[in-house]
Amino acid sequence: MIKRSMAMAALVLAVASGTAMLPVTHVQAAEAKVDCDLKFNLSGWSILYKHAEGSGTITCNNGQTSPVKITVVGGGLTAGKYRIDNGKGEITHVRSIQDVFGDYVQASAEAGVIKSGTAQVLTKGTTSLALAGEGEGVNLGISVGKFTISKP
Structure with missing residues (x-):
């Protein structure tokens, strides 16, 4: 349970900081x-x-x-x-x-x-x-x- 919570927290931080990797098609469409x-x-x-x-x-x-x-x-x-x-x-x-x-x-x-x-x-x-x-x-x-x- 602690590992799952830490992984979820890391994912939330990555998305919030903009470092999460998005599929290339989403990045190209946004740009x-x-x-x-x-x-x-x-x-x-x-x-x-x-x-x-x-x-x-x-x-x-x-x-x-x-x-x-x-x-x-x-x-x-x-x-x-x-x-x-x-x-x-x-x-x-x-x-x-x-x-x-x-x-x-x-x-x-x-x-x-x-x-x-x-x-x-x-x-x-x-x-x-x-x-x-x-x-x-x-x-x-x-x-x-x-x-x-x-x-x-």
Whole structure:
């Protein structure tokens, strides 16, 4: 009984200290890191309510790729009409392209006339989406909303 208790205590200590050996497949799965890039075009408008739609392509460093639909909705003190061409995004902390799809929280302050640019970091749980793009239009205000990436 004492030997069994000591063996159990040693196992608990090994697991707690991280020295317990796990099968290789579990270690590899836990360390799997996939980064994805988003290329997109987007156009929209805002008058208190914000709405934009666009499309793009997601390409991941594990070879996965997919066309995507982008929708932005929200509200705040905003007014304007705008377009982003050749926007780019970097998506991190995903295990596969399936983790990319869904709603990202968006908060932004916008001020642009004619030629304007944007840079934002959005989150969805532990997944981060960093956006950058240049476009045309007039947009002024502060808004909160969601940026949705879905399959077309």
